[in-house]
Each structure stands twice: as C-alpha cells, then as structure tokens.
Amino acid sequence: MAAPESNTANPKPDAAKTAASGGGEAAKFVGTPAVGTSKAAPAAGLPTVGPAAGGINQRRRSLVWCAVAGFLGAWFIAFLRFFLPRTLFEPPTVFKIGYPSDYALGVDTKWQQKYRIWVDRTPDRMFVIYARCTHxxxxxDWKASExxxxxxxxxxxxxxxxxxxEGPAPRPMDRARVELAPDGQIIVDVSQLFEWPKGQPSHFSDPGSFLNV
Ligand code: FES
Incomplete structure (x- = not known):
C-alpha cells in the first residue's frame, strides 16, 4: 500500500489549485500585489495586481497631475504678470482745496490724510504747511488745545x-506753493516747497508761498 503524499513537500500546486477553485481571499491574489513578482498567479490564470494597488496608483497619478497643473498655473500667472504695468499709485502733487472763504482763522487739518498738508490762515494771509517734520x-500732530x-x-x-x-527739528516745516485758479479755488503744488533753512534767510515771503486774504 502506497504511503499518502505529504502536503508540506510541494505546497505550491495545492495553493494554486485552491486559488483556482475560488477559495475566498486566496482566489483574488497570490503572492504580493507587485507586478511580475508572483509566478503562481499567472500560472493559475489570476491577476497579478489587485484592485487595492490599482487604487493607490490612481491616487498617485492624480496627485502628480495636480502638482504639475499647480506648477504650470503658477508659472502662467507669473508669465502674465510680467506683461502688466507696474504702477505705483501716489496722490497728485497739484490739486485744488476749495476757496479761501472755506477756511477760518487758524489751522485746518482736513487735508492731512489725503494730501499731507495743513491749511493755515492768519489775519492777512493764507499758506499751506507740508506736514513733514524737518528732523x-x-x-x-496738530494739538489744538496747546x-x-x-x-x-x-x-x-x-x-x-x-x-x-522745541526738540531736535532743525528748522520750520516747509510750505507748499499756492495760487488761485481762474475759478477762484486755491491750487496747491506740493512739488514746490518753500523752506527756511537754519541760519539762512526765510523763503516764506517769496511769491507763491502764500495768498493775501
Ligand atoms: S522726526 Fe520729528 S522729532 Fe524726529
């Protein structure tokens, strides 16, 4: 009587048979899911790459495409930006500030934020101080109470x-050029400033540095 064959002597054919006969998880894959590493799977007519590995590869492909699309998009925006004008928007240096009658005696600060000036009216003249410390x-800041x-x-x-x-300022603040427009409004030009340099004659009475009122 012949001795029964041992299952441990040659386990691979049995495994292939089990897989081929549709035995649960083993029916889906044999060996690792890496392509070309399992010889038992092709021998049994089974796929060598499972659906889980296919899903991971799909996600990797999507990530790669997203990265490529992001890079190309950023590059394209930079390319378009190169052709756009680089404009620096600054307030105009010449502008109108209304009529002399709009201003009472003293300091008016309503144009400080927009044009960086104060309008100053004394009993006999008007002038415009450029709001920049000479230090x-x-x-x-204008301190009305003081x-x-x-x-x-x-x-x-x-x-x-x-x-x-008082303080370290070496000279008075500058004054902007002023004149009356044909419509009677005050035109200010802050590109032309009148100074009173330290130890030198003042230019605060030069033509254009004030308006008679
Ligand atoms: S900048 Fe005005 S005191 Fe120094």
Missing part, C-alpha cells in the same frame, strides 16, 4: 505757523 520726516504741532517721533514742537521751537 527725520515723521508727520506731526496751539502747536507736536511730532510723535522725537518730540519736536512747532507753533501754529510751523516754526520749530
């Missing part, structure tokens, strides 16, 4: 006509 260029301009940076103080009297 290092900060914008001082009747003076005070620079927040290093403490320079100016009287109501912009003349320095």
């Amino acid at each position: 290092l260029g900060c914008t001082p 009747n003076k301009f005070k620079c927040p940076c290093h403490g320079s103080g100016y009287d109501s006509e912009g003349i320095n009297f």
